[in-house]
Amino acid sequence: MAVLKFRVYLEEDDSIYRDVAIKHTQSFFQLHQVILKSYEFDNKHQATFYRSNDNWQRGREITLEKYEKRYEAPPLLMQETLIGSEIKNPSQKFIYIYDFVKNWSFLVELIGVTKDENSRLEYPAVIRTEGIAPSQNGTKGLMGHDKLSEVEEKYDLLIGTEGFGEKNEDGEDLPSEESGEASGEEEQ
Template sequence: MAILKFRIYFEEDESVYRDVAIRHTQTFRELNDTILKAYEFDSKHKATFFRSNDHWQRGREISLEKYDKEYKAPPLLMAETSIGSEIRDPNQKFIYLYDFNKNWTFLVELINVSKEENPKISYPSTVRVEGIAPSQYGTKGLLGEKFADVEEKYDLSSVGDGFGEKDEDGEDLGLGEESQGGDEEEA
């Protein structure tokens, strides 16, 4: 059974990519799910593949479902289309579009075909990860959940003791904390 290895580039930064190994008999739906998992995206949005050429021009569409839009030709459905059936040349390319509102675009390129399965791998599988994946919903994902906990615990948004405001002569302008020594009298 042929094992296909695809390199999935994040369109905006080619140094960010994931390599995925998949059987040629598996479907585009399985490839879709593997790409989302590899980039740590959820699966709540619309998605489609386009068969492509060396110039990354969009060809025949292989869609998650038939969407309410105009098609030049009816799309193939991911769940019904095996990957091997859409391989036209040894360097076959696809464009993967996810979340039509955000237009996450990935360039999918066939980089290797092997006749031997690796018994240690459960296909489909992500076999290589390069670069930091983009955050699907903003920058919080880059910092992780722990940063939000630290921010709440230490309340980093308020001004603490010792950070009052002073004018150029070093006199307190009264803009800092209210309790700056209690009953000090003005000189």
């Protein structure tokens, strides 16, 4: 049974991507679910795939459900469409759109095909994660907002913001406490 390996790029930043492995007999719905899981997105919004060419132009639509919009051709449904049926060339590409309001766009590219299944994996599977995924509903950094507040309080980041050092009335640098000059100690 063929296992397909796809690289799923965030359209705005190709340094953020996830590699997923899926059997050719699995559906686009399962690919949709593993992409959401890999980027830590919820599963509450509309979604669609477009078959694409090497120039990332949108072709045949493979949608989660039939939406109230005008289609050039009737869309295929993710639940009913097997991945293998839509692979037309060895570097097949798809565009995946999630949440039509926020319009998350992902570029999905076939990067490998193997006949051997990994018995330790449950397909579809996330096999590589590169870069920090964006937050689905706002910004996400290395620390959450509450953690940043704790850091600000702990280190009181507002003290000393007027300059980088302290000076006396004549504009000369004041001695630092670390050197011992401020306490009157002399080096011998």
